[in-house]
Amino acid sequence: MKLSEYCKIYRSEQDPDNSCVLFSTKNAAKIRVPASIIRDVESQHLSDDEQTTLLKLGFLVADVEQERAEMRALMEELDAINNSFYAKVVLNLDCNLACKYCFEGTRKGQFYMTEETVDRLIGFIKNGSRQHKDEISITYYGGEPLLSSGLIVDMSRRLKVIADSERLKYTFSLVTNGTLLTPDLACKLKPLGLSHACVTIDGLSDIHNTYRPFRSGKGSFDTILGNVKDVCNIIPVQIGGNYTKANFRRFPLLLDYLMAEGLTPERVGGVQFYPVTQESAEFAVSDFREGCISLGEPWLVEAWLYLREEILRRGYRTTKVLPMPCVMEIKDMFVINYNGDIYKCPGLIGREQYCVGNLKSGVNDYHQSHNLDNWKNEECLACSYLPICFGGCRYMKLVRDGNMNGIDCRRPYFDAVLETLVLQDIKYANQIQSK
């Protein structure tokens, strides 16, 4: 028996001289063991019970080459056990806000999904959900999806009928700016399958209103906060925030404000802060240059660890460190643009060479165009970070280098952050979410 290649060994905070923490990047399992156990693995001196436990948790393997072969085949295995048909649906590319860093940038406009496209989309989802599925899961996205709330109601009613007749479950979530997420609307959508909403708040009102104003120029902070306060009793609300190098240190003030306003950890679904990503010149809002294009930017290490600790030490929940395949790798996950074009990643919307089909003609082969096997090389397969990286982000590589060739290696980033993240996950185990 050998130690898995996808295992990290860190010093335990509890007893750093004598014990260590083992973290499996394959499945996020964590154990604390005496340092001597590592030697006993190498010299084959484990007890039967210890060997059984370590095998079950994925820390031991019979054969390293076999483990690599299993890793190579992982996406096919996930496709085979995936019982959900998932689509992220871009209902429109319109918005009532004028965010300085808008992700859709110049792709935005008064473009809305038509009834005809909705009919095709319902057919597409119906066909997809018949492939041995027991769940239809949709994220309504935009633009601002709640500018198309009528379509959400219409689609959800129709999908619920299909789901009921096929004995499937139908649920949906919203990625919304929160300005239109009123209690009345949440109450209307919840019985139709609304599971949760993700709302973005970029720090306190001074930062937020600068980065996320209404199109009129008026600040949106008070409107969003008011809605989140009213709606969080009806559905779980995940709070996200997008920071820059210049403002990330002030984001914890938002957490204190939420707490003071009664949005305490038990009333909020979870909190995640992310760096603003910089779109390419083709699509970026013209004067915005503060976004990041690589996890290799040194300030991100400090920002990520600092903000995660601030979230957790106040008692808010956040996502744990997990194996994380890229959405492009999973067969039954799609992004549907308002016009019926099909993509594999929301970052690729409007990039014609990465359109993988449309609702009229179906999905074409995208294996080569999306470089799906980029991580199936000896260097990546031998890297202990592979299951939490899988070659990095193809979209970020595309924005940075103009192509998806090769990989977006994140080894230096994980060298810098993973130990602290894993120790945070242990320290705050009750607040760490796996979904």
Next chain:
Amino acid sequence: MEKRIVILDEGLDKKDMLDTICCPGAAASTAR
């Protein structure tokens, strides 16, 4: 003999990995 392995987290099943898919878009990259 005293147990030497303290299990802190039993980890995920493979199926759970389908709930942690990564996609960009700032706050939109939260798991579905």
